[in-house]
Amino acid sequence: MSFIRNILKNSRTNKDGNFFLLLNKILGYKVKNKSLYIKAFTHRSMNIKDAEGNPVNYERLEFVGDAILGAVIAHYLYEEVPHGDEGYLTKMRSKVVSREHLNELGKELKLIDLIESNIPKSNFGSNIHGNLFESLVGAIYLDKGYNFCEDFIHKIIIDPKVDIETLEGRVISYKSLLIEWCQKEKKTFDYNVYEDSGNDEVKHFSVKLSIDGKVVSKARATSKKKAEEKASKRAFFAFQKQIGKVL
Incomplete structure (x- = not known):
């Protein structure tokens, strides 16, 4: 892990201070495992690899974040809508974690301001916002554990954004x-x-x-x-x- 930390640290050099200042403001707490969060905002265009030659970027954390988001939202809907069958719950979960919704969340948090990339930000498509949100969730889960990550998802998504009646009328496709x-x-x-x-x-x-x-x-x-x-x-x-x- 020390090898990865050195690579990631060197990739940002003097920008580390501003990066964590902005990140701590978004999260509302000081991060523990800094390397995870740097990785969560490192784009594949940086072409960084670890000692075994594995790519170091946000994509694997995005995969983890996607799974955690789905699990937390599924648990919430299961408890909140006891009358909902499997089809209903699946459809409602899809609306909460839709690409459009996650892109909106990423934009609101201005996560793209934290990305390290060799590609100009203006060249990214809209999905970059949702991708970064998922990678951030993945980093929080690995750094702080499931319960802490669940609380974060409730604070950022469920409490302010999820209303069952509104969701029922929302079209995702x-x-x-x-x-x-x-x-x-x-x-x-x-x-x-x-x-x-x-x-x-x-x-x-x-x-x-x-x-x-x-x-x-x-x-x-x-x-x-x-x-x-x-x-x-x-x-x-x-x-x-x-x-x-x-x-």
């Missing part, structure tokens, strides 16, 4: 919702996606969403998934009354 409606109503649907860069520097994709052979919405975004979701959202609001009667 308009595409999934629209497909479910089409299948129940025996309607055909088709997402015609094609590359549409135009004059943009970044590659874009356009999509035409057809239901029963008729184009009902169009959208354009920087990925196929985003374009399909945007088109689905527009179609959802166009058919909201019909969908509400079935789902």
Whole structure:
């Protein structure tokens, strides 16, 4: 571990003081295992490896944080909603730990200000915020243990953000919702996606969403998934009354 600490310490040099000052302010306590938190904000572009040649970056902590978040939220929902069956609880947990929600949390905490990377911050996609939040949770769990991490998740997410009634009405995927409606109503649907860069520097994709052979919405975004979701959202609001009667 001392080898890793030295690598991580050297990668930040004199910025360590500011890093932990900001981190302590976000967390509300002084961290114990500093190397974990430095790793939690080290991007793979730094290309740091340990003595065995293993990559040293936030991705493994992100994996741990994702699991801990899921467990804590699952326990909370199990206790809070005794009438909820497995399907209901799974859907509600997905809404709490959705990529969109975690990205919002990462942005609110300004976690990207702590990242060490060879890539300009302006080049990161929106998911970097949620990724860093998960890696931070992973670091807290390994540093302070499950109970402390559970308290942190309650303080940051559950107490101020989670309201069961609001969550029940929250849509995390308009595409999934629209497909479910089409299948129940025996309607055909088709997402015609094609590359549409135009004059943009970044590659874009356009999509035409057809239901029963008729184009009902169009959208354009920087990925196929985003374009399909945007088109689905527009179609959802166009058919909201019909969908509400079935789902």
